[in-house]
Amino acid sequence: MTEDSAATLPMQTGPDTERLDLPAPGPGRGRWLALAGLIVLAAAAAFLATRRAPAPETAVAVAPEAPFAAQDVVGLARLMPRGDVAVVAAPYGSGDARVAELLVAEGAQVRKGQPLARLDNQAALESAVLAARAELAVREAALVQVKATVASSRDEARAALDQARSAATEAATSLTRTEALHRRGVATTATLEAVRASAEATRLAVIRAEATLARFTPAALAAQPDVTVAERNLAAAAANLARAELDLARALVVAPISGTVLEVIARPGGKPGTEGILTMGDLGRMRAEAEIWQDRIGLVQPGQRVTLLSRAFAAPLSGRVDSIGLTVGRQGLISDDSAANTDARVVKVRITLDPEASRRAARFTGLEVIAHIDTAPGSGAAATPKAAAGAAP
Numbered sequence: 001m002t003e004d005s006a007a008t009l010p011m012q013t014g015p016d017t018e019r020l021d022l023p024a025p026g027p028g029r030g031r032w033l034a035l036a037g038l039i040v041l042a043a044a045a046a047f048l049a050t051r052r053a054p055a056p057e058t059a060v061a062v063a064p065e066a067p068f069a070a071q072d073v074v075g076l077a078r079l080m081p082r083g084d085v086a087v088v089a090a091p092y093g094s095g096d097a098r099v100a101e102l103l104v105a106e107g108a109q110v111r112k113g114q115p116l117a118r119l120d121n122q123a124a125l126e127s128a129v130l131a132a133r134a135e136l137a138v139r140e141a142a143l144v145q146v147k148a149t150v151a152s153s154r155d156e157a158r159a160a161l162d163q164a165r166s167a168a169t170e171a172a173t174s175l176t177r178t179e180a181l182h183r184r185g186v187a188t189t190a191t192l193e194a195v196r197a198s199a200e201a202t203r204l205a206v207i208r209a210e211a212t213l214a215r216f217t218p219a220a221l222a223a224q225p226d227v228t229v230a231e232r233n234l235a236a237a238a239a240n241l242a243r244a245e246l247d248l249a250r251a252l253v254v255a256p257i258s259g260t261v262l263e264v265i266a267r268p269g270g271k272p273g274t275e276g277i278l279t280m281g282d283l284g285r286m287r288a289e290a291e292i293w294q295d296r297i298g299l300v301q302p303g304q305r306v307t308l309l310s311r312a313f314a315a316p317l318s319g320r321v322d323s324i325g326l327t328v329g330r331q332g333l334i335s336d337d338s339a340a341n342t343d344a345r346v347v348k349v350r351i352t353l354d355p356e357a358s359r360r361a362a363r364f365t366g367l368e369v370i371a372h373i374d375t376a377p378g379s380g381a382a383a384t385p386k387a388a389a390g391a392a393p
Helices: 027-050 122-183 189-214 225-249 355-361 381-389
Strands: 006-012 017-023 073-088 099-102 115-119 252-254 259-264 278-293 305-309 317-324 345-353 368-373
Touching (some): 073 259, 122 189, 278 355, 345 355
Antiparallel strands (some): 305 317
16 A cells, blocks of 8 residues: 555444445654654743743843842832831730820821820829828838937936036035035934945936036937938838839830831720731831842942832832841742742842932832842942941941
């Protein structure tokens, strides 16, 4: 049979058998089939090449209209206020206290130390302060009483000394007269001895009275045991009052920084959780924190120009590299690209926005943007020493 001849093959379709004529394969048709297979394999290889994942250092979704040079560094970044977002939590030691009243709303401008919220334990803490003040007043009165008692004892000691001196003077005069009478034989020896003993007793009484009065000198008055105990009790009462006033201050939540209230988390009647009562930040000076692939961080220097891209802005934001992190960590910002590397090792780079860009970015705290760092010579690296010296951590 030749190449162009047909082979007759039977085909069972039912009780009767029909004959189906198919062309028989030959050497010419095999060559055509092999050529078609090679074409299919080439098309599949081209398709797989177009689906190849991007390199790790550029594994971010970049806007197609952004022209990047080969030496430029690109990374994902997020917008944040200066000093990052501050989470205002309930004061330490507030226990089971709940929010009684919110004193600010989202978007409010507040100053450092300004009250933000009031907790429901304020009434109980105020009562504790009143009790501590009353106790302090009692201790103050006790100290005054003790000092008055000591002063009275001092006056009594002074009077006793004067009396003892008077008696001693009289006894000394009597002794002189009795000795004269004894020499003339008028007074007996027994009388003389009795007078001498009385004079010695009055002399000792003067010494004892002088010692008693010496304990009440102005220098030794504060060292009296009763006065010392009363002063210690007064100091303890003052400490209790200070602690009660400190506890009362914890019933009021105040702003830790000056800035803008970004989000109110806890509501009146709710117990503040680990996420805090509200968040705030200083939107007057916005910054960006970019994550740069570890193999590209060597190209980044403080002072280099940075362009931030996002579809949220009609025009890119501009700024400069402020500082470079000192540690390598795991990537925290994830691109929308399904082929991006989600387990990259990156270094955080902080970027200070220009004043106009900061004003435009103030409404988008936490927005994810694409940071394009211009590492070409003359792009700002010449200012590296000054920028590095003044870089904020």
